[in-house]
Amino acid sequence: MDASTSLETHGEHHHEAGHEHEHHELGFWRKYIFSTDHKVIGIQYGLCGLVFLFLGFSLMMMMRWQLAYPGTALPIIGKWLPYIFGANSMPDGKMTPEFYNSLGAMHGTIMIFLGVVPLAFAAFGNFVVPLQIGAPDMTFPKVNAASFWAFAVGGVIMLVSFFVPGGAAKGGWTSYTPLSDISDKGPGFHLVMNGQSLWLIGFIFLITSSLLGAVNFITTIIQLRAKGLTWMRLPFFVWAQFVTAFLLLLAFPPLEAAIIMQLMDRTAATSFFLPAGMIVNGAPLHISGGGSPLLWQHLFWFLGHPEVYVLILPAFGIVGEILANNSRKPLWGYKSLVFSVLVIGFLSFIVWAHHMWLTGMGSTVSAFFQTTTLLISIPSVIILSAFFISLWGGSIRFNVPMLWVTAFLPMFGIGGLTGIPLAFNSADLYLHDTYYVIAHFHYIVAPGTIFGLFAGVYYWFPKATGRQMSEFWGKVHFWPSLICMNVIFLPMFLQGMLGMHRRWYDGGQGWTLSGEHIWGLTGFQWNTPISWAAWIMGLAQIPFIINFFWSIKHGKKVNDNPWEATTLEWTAPSPPPHGNFVTTPVAYRGPYEYSLPGREKDFTMQNEPVDPAERSRRMAEPALVH
Amino acid sequence: MNSLALINEFLGQPPNASEHGFQIDHIIEFAHWFMAALFIGWSAFFIFVLIRFHKSRHPKADHAGVKSGISTHLEFSCVLIEAVLLIGFAIPLWAKRVNEFPPTGDAVLVHVVGQQFNWTFHMPGPDGQFGHRNIDLVTNSNPLGIDPNDPAGKDDLVVLGELHVPVNRPVIIELSSKDVIHNFDLPHMRIAADAIPGSLIPMWFKPIKTGTYDVVCGQLCGLGHYGMKGTLVVDSPADYQAWLKERAELAGPQNAPPAANQQAPGAPKAENPAAKPEQKAAQPAASPSGQ
Amino acid sequence: MEIPYTISTRPDTGLWNAKVGIWLFLASEVMLFGGLFSAYVFLRLDAQPGEWPHGVLNVPIGTMNTAILIVSSVTVVLAWAALKMRRYRAYWWYMLATILCGIIFLVVKLTFEWPPKFSHYGVFLKPEAREKYEQYLGNHRREEKGLDPRIEITGHLENKEALTDSNIKEYEIAMDPANADPDNPSNDRAHFIPLPATDKIAKIEKEDVERIDSFGPWHSAYFASYFTITGLHGAHVLGGVLVFLYMWLPVSKKVYQRNPEHLANRVEVSGLFWHFVDLIWIFVFPLFYLL
Amino acid sequence: MNNPPDIAQDPAEHEEYAHGVQQHVSRYLMVGGLLLFFTLLTVALSYVDFGGFFSWLFHMHISPDGGRKLNITVAIIVAAFKASLVALIFMHLAAEKRLIYRVLIFTGFFVLGLFWLTYLAWYDPISR
Ligand code: HEA
Ligand code: HEA
Numbered sequence A: 001m002d003a004s005t006s007l008e009t010h011g012e013h014h015h016e017a018g019h020e021h022e023h024h025e026l027g028f029w030r031k032y033i034f035s036t037d038h039k040v041i042g043i044q045y046g047l048c049g050l051v052f053l054f055l056g057f058s059l060m061m062m063m064r065w066q067l068a069y070p071g072t073a074l075p076i077i078g079k080w081l082p083y084i085f086g087a088n089s090m091p092d093g094k095m096t097p098e099f100y101n102s103l104g105a106m107h108g109t110i111m112i113f114l115g116v117v118p119l120a121f122a123a124f125g126n127f128v129v130p131l132q133i134g135a136p137d138m139t140f141p142k143v144n145a146a147s148f149w150a151f152a153v154g155g156v157i158m159l160v161s162f163f164v165p166g167g168a169a170k171g172g173w174t175s176y177t178p179l180s181d182i183s184d185k186g187p188g189f190h191l192v193m194n195g196q197s198l199w200l201i202g203f204i205f206l207i208t209s210s211l212l213g214a215v216n217f218i219t220t221i222i223q224l225r226a227k228g229l230t231w232m233r234l235p236f237f238v239w240a241q242f243v244t245a246f247l248l249l250l251a252f253p254p255l256e257a258a259i260i261m262q263l264m265d266r267t268a269a270t271s272f273f274l275p276a277g278m279i280v281n282g283a284p285l286h287i288s289g290g291g292s293p294l295l296w297q298h299l300f301w302f303l304g305h306p307e308v309y310v311l312i313l314p315a316f317g318i319v320g321e322i323l324a325n326n327s328r329k330p331l332w333g334y335k336s337l338v339f340s341v342l343v344i345g346f347l348s349f350i351v352w353a354h355h356m357w358l359t360g361m362g363s364t365v366s367a368f369f370q371t372t373t374l375l376i377s378i379p380s381v382i383i384l385s386a387f388f389i390s391l392w393g394g395s396i397r398f399n400v401p402m403l404w405v406t407a408f409l410p411m412f413g414i415g416g417l418t419g420i421p422l423a424f425n426s427a428d429l430y431l432h433d434t435y436y437v438i439a440h441f442h443y444i445v446a447p448g449t450i451f452g453l454f455a456g457v458y459y460w461f462p463k464a465t466g467r468q469m470s471e472f473w474g475k476v477h478f479w480p481s482l483i484c485m486n487v488i489f490l491p492m493f494l495q496g497m498l499g500m501h502r503r504w505y506d507g508g509q510g511w512t513l514s515g516e517h518i519w520g521l522t523g524f525q526w527n528t529p530i531s532w533a534a535w536i537m538g539l540a541q542i543p544f545i546i547n548f549f550w551s552i553k554h555g556k557k558v559n560d561n562p563w564e565a566t567t568l569e570w571t572a573p574s575p576p577p578h579g580n581f582v583t584t585p586v587a588y589r590g591p592y593e594y595s596l597p598g599r600e601k602d603f604t605m606q607n608e609p610v611d612p613a614e615r616s617r618r619m620a621e622p623a624l625v626h
Numbered sequence B: 001m002n003s004l005a006l007i008n009e010f011l012g013q014p015p016n017a018s019e020h021g022f023q024i025d026h027i028i029e030f031a032h033w034f035m036a037a038l039f040i041g042w043s044a045f046f047i048f049v050l051i052r053f054h055k056s057r058h059p060k061a062d063h064a065g066v067k068s069g070i071s072t073h074l075e076f077s078c079v080l081i082e083a084v085l086l087i088g089f090a091i092p093l094w095a096k097r098v099n100e101f102p103p104t105g106d107a108v109l110v111h112v113v114g115q116q117f118n119w120t121f122h123m124p125g126p127d128g129q130f131g132h133r134n135i136d137l138v139t140n141s142n143p144l145g146i147d148p149n150d151p152a153g154k155d156d157l158v159v160l161g162e163l164h165v166p167v168n169r170p171v172i173i174e175l176s177s178k179d180v181i182h183n184f185d186l187p188h189m190r191i192a193a194d195a196i197p198g199s200l201i202p203m204w205f206k207p208i209k210t211g212t213y214d215v216v217c218g219q220l221c222g223l224g225h226y227g228m229k230g231t232l233v234v235d236s237p238a239d240y241q242a243w244l245k246e247r248a249e250l251a252g253p254q255n256a257p258p259a260a261n262q263q264a265p266g267a268p269k270a271e272n273p274a275a276k277p278e279q280k281a282a283q284p285a286a287s288p289s290g291q
Numbered sequence C: 001m002e003i004p005y006t007i008s009t010r011p012d013t014g015l016w017n018a019k020v021g022i023w024l025f026l027a028s029e030v031m032l033f034g035g036l037f038s039a040y041v042f043l044r045l046d047a048q049p050g051e052w053p054h055g056v057l058n059v060p061i062g063t064m065n066t067a068i069l070i071v072s073s074v075t076v077v078l079a080w081a082a083l084k085m086r087r088y089r090a091y092w093w094y095m096l097a098t099i100l101c102g103i104i105f106l107v108v109k110l111t112f113e114w115p116p117k118f119s120h121y122g123v124f125l126k127p128e129a130r131e132k133y134e135q136y137l138g139n140h141r142r143e144e145k146g147l148d149p150r151i152e153i154t155g156h157l158e159n160k161e162a163l164t165d166s167n168i169k170e171y172e173i174a175m176d177p178a179n180a181d182p183d184n185p186s187n188d189r190a191h192f193i194p195l196p197a198t199d200k201i202a203k204i205e206k207e208d209v210e211r212i213d214s215f216g217p218w219h220s221a222y223f224a225s226y227f228t229i230t231g232l233h234g235a236h237v238l239g240g241v242l243v244f245l246y247m248w249l250p251v252s253k254k255v256y257q258r259n260p261e262h263l264a265n266r267v268e269v270s271g272l273f274w275h276f277v278d279l280i281w282i283f284v285f286p287l288f289y290l291l
Numbered sequence D: 001m002n003n004p005p006d007i008a009q010d011p012a013e014h015e016e017y018a019h020g021v022q023q024h025v026s027r028y029l030m031v032g033g034l035l036l037f038f039t040l041l042t043v044a045l046s047y048v049d050f051g052g053f054f055s056w057l058f059h060m061h062i063s064p065d066g067g068r069k070l071n072i073t074v075a076i077i078v079a080a081f082k083a084s085l086v087a088l089i090f091m092h093l094a095a096e097k098r099l100i101y102r103v104l105i106f107t108g109f110f111v112l113g114l115f116w117l118t119y120l121a122w123y124d125p126i127s128r
């Protein structure tokens, strides 16, 4: 690295520079709707993702009523819903089992594929990654736009599926065959316009979108890193996104294959997933047979497990950035963090059968998958340990992003740790498909990932808008959410241990085992506090929504680097102009040079050259060498 | 045996009623102790750090941070514990469950067939021979399509929804399904396995407590999934014989159980008529309205 | 700021952007077809004896199509090389040749390959009824030779109305040679050029029939995967043709005039895709046509 | 040949570069020929009864089923060879950059994982 290249440290004149860049004005449509600018696309993804999250949440709030008060009419909105979702969704406000199953399946699908992936991967990836690596844009801007529009189409198809005869997909987000293979079939069965088929078609679009995105991300990170930004100088967030992109790239296609096959089963009367000799409702199915129900599960979980790491890795990345920034010191064990993420990415391809323990798997194979599943938990342990240790010796400040991060760590911890009993097939024998599993992964995705995403929104909002979201309302958003999340999901562990199963339309009301008392309430009664907590958390989101939209126009104006961070995105003007940087950035140092000894500023940005004095000091103190 | 399982009871796990069950409880138990240790340890550290290094108390962060490799030891011990749980308990236990089935002689043999939305139990009767089943013969009165002119099938018992087994004798179950994937789950027996159309999955357990237990369907199988209940009654040997006798008489010459037992315990409550098996059976073949 | 390395290569990776992009895309394609082929393998390994048809596709046509794809692969690299040597005319002709190859491939598939299948029928006999039609199946001899049994009678369905009209009690099939002359060893393995259906008619009573299906995707796991995989492959061919068309049309000449290397890169990238499609076919051909 | 000289570079250099390409052309034609030849070869081989052939060769009994397996193996080997020709020569994998090898190695690994592990799960069922 040549320290001679002088860089004028950014300042007021950036804003002027920023204006200079807005000479060539594009029309509104090209600029904000059909834009190919990575920042605009990122924001488009972000807004859609948030809206879908909220939608997925709303479906769940309806389900929670049915679980707490089975068979009773949903007050107020209940009598209007039939007009939206069709007469046999909730006749006079009472939810039917079909509709409950639709809601469950779509809650899962929407939350994962239309909410978290677009927000965590596509939105933050698109907006932040090019800025953090000092690139003017993604390598393939047009492909990038195509990716977004494929996603939009997929999303619309998924939504439309609610309104076709028979309602949306009912087979769970896992769409196990034969159930979803034969679902909706019967008199008046339309090949395409039915829930399950639309689910499959919509998915093909979502997969296309993810593949295009993944190709773009990886190429960008490989090809467009700024001068001097070596691999070991990449912000942890970029690493997380890099691995995530690979997971999507290589894990999605087999599911795409499976989806094509299920679509063939439904439309072209093939039997990829149907064995011979099935009797449905007392009458034999007229099919060629010769298929295998388990084939679907293998192909689905080959994506399914990498997918769950797609849900968590970006959150890890965000947490890392914010943690370093607010403890004012480098991430502890940067190398081991990077290494762990790579190992997770690699192993996540060979653990999938831990979702299939009870499908009649012999001892050899299950031994193999138990081993890999436990192995993959180790890098997670390393990552969390590194995060905790990073805090030691810091000077911790609690702004809103940091609050979410502080909550993320233990919440993910609970979720992750409860994965361990599930990893032993003999223990999972008891826990499989109970609310214990539901609680396990919700602790990771809801108070885990979602909190991480909130943190990210609050943290990068100033970069996108030049304004900051209100700290006060941020806290009003944070505390109730934290409390409610735990009131929702902790009792689910109890319900699970009682033996209460998931996907129970009646919330376990009809079962003796859920009549057992635990901690003062019966398993079934626990549904009530859970549901109320869920609804209260719904209210707790209102301050966020208002804060979010209000701050875009009226939030407190801030400079380009309000958090006094070190990574390259903060050297660009806020909001960054088309082309991002005023002067091509050059990186001279590692990503987290906080509190370098012998400096008055407690943060040193990556593009600040190393002066001779400092270099000699570094030589003396290897601990500082990055 | 189960006394060790403190956490499990604390978390509400119902008492175990099968011979091997306590081993499964032990693994869950150990796992939870391990998790608790990690969680409490780290939480303590976490909270301490958050207070100790709050910027009001520690205005100037130090760049280097922790130098000792303590975390490495910690992670290594995690690996160790998990390895012990895995190699010491989990793998052998599973191997025993699936590789060492008890000899057929002294065991009770049952074929369990799942369908939307109830369980059908097929027992070989005195001769210990299962009658040949043929799907072309399936009717409402002959739900399994047992071949009437197969001598082995003459004395077979076919029971819907409620299975009786004698206490302290191993039960070997062979699982299959007529339509979609179900999961035959006996929480109190700490045993479960999928019932998959087109395949036959064996499982076994040995009940050690008499009583009446839930049989859960642990796999989403359609709109009646939540109501797909079965009952497992563990009888004293005497009661069991009595029950067999009674069933045999009910069954009479031909093995079809009387309509009385037809109404499936799995049928969901009245608020959703569509799910009643009687009605569903009436519908045309190609319409699995169960979906 | 412009996006760097769109045409020239980045020093440390030695690659330009689109080159990296296309290889990543191809990696995902490998996984896509990997998924389909693994499905093929397992369905085939699971197939019951006699369930997996052999020699039902037209090998000469398949061979020709394979040759066409190979030739097109050659012409496309030549087109690329021509650009590298800045010979636009030559490029234009090679590209045209490639496009034509692609189109011929699709036309052949959609005229000679797929349509005939839908008018060719297979009648699957109930196991108990097979003995009755021994003269068409020749299973005794096959059993001695240790060959898989024949479970269906294939040929041209003479009385199509029998499919719908329940008054007609039997199907009339103008049998393929294999069933017309089942004991002739020459019919034990596929013929290079499939012989047409004979005029020997088999009358098959409906109650002996398990099911009757044309050679569409619904006929068997074999045809299911055949239509799915070749269909998806065909879609890829079509996509490639469209891309090439764009690069062959005058619009691309402008790109060439601005910077020949730019067009050369585009051709190289799309060429890579085309070779991959060819490569897939290299496996499809033996798996479905020959084995 | 992943490093085409940019148009900006001096024509002399480009001349010799183009010459290099010229030499490749003949190789491409040869490979094309080989591929066609091997296509015909697989077709031919598929009509050879390897079961019979080997049982004659080694005086051992091979069931028709085993024979078919032999034919499958042979066909796959030939196909793999053809595929590698396409990949190495036409797709320039013979001389690619390290990065691309890395990507492909991982991909290959995961495809094998998909095949092999699913296969294992398939053929290690619980049975008594
Ligand atoms: C982001 C999502 C995510 C993540 C990261 C994980 C992580 C893990 N999951 Fe989970 N899992 C899901 C999402 C996720 N899972 C989902 C959605 C399902 C259900 C799918 C369905 O059926 O619908 C599921 C189901 C599931 C099953 C199947 C259960 C069943 O269906 O019967 C299993 C079984 O092995 C499993 C195991 C694991 C393991 C071992 C990990 C490990 O990677 C966990 C490693 C992490 C740790 C070990 C924590 C380490 C932390 C510390 C040591 C610090 C502790 C300190 C404090 C808390 C202060 N998961
Ligand atoms: C990322 C994945 C994800 C997330 C985040 C969640 C979040 C939640 N989930 Fe769910 N869930 C699944 C994935 C997820 N879930 C899956 C895969 C299943 C299995 C489905 C199946 O059975 O097939 C499931 C199933 C499931 C069940 C079991 C149903 C059953 O088995 O019958 C329950 C029950 O309570 C539940 C509850 C909740 C609750 C209360 C939340 C809450 O935590 C929700 C909290 C959400 C928010 C806080 C978002 C708020 C967003 C905003 C406010 C943004 C708005 C802003 C703007 C518009 C600017 N979920």
Ligand code: CUA
Binding pocket: B114, B115, B117, B181, B182, B183, B217, B218, B219, B220, B221, B222, B224, B225, B226, B228
């Ligand atoms: Cu049967 Cu759920």
Ligand SMILES: [Cu+2]
Binding pocket: A304, A305, A308, A352, A354, A355
């Ligand atoms: Cu998993």
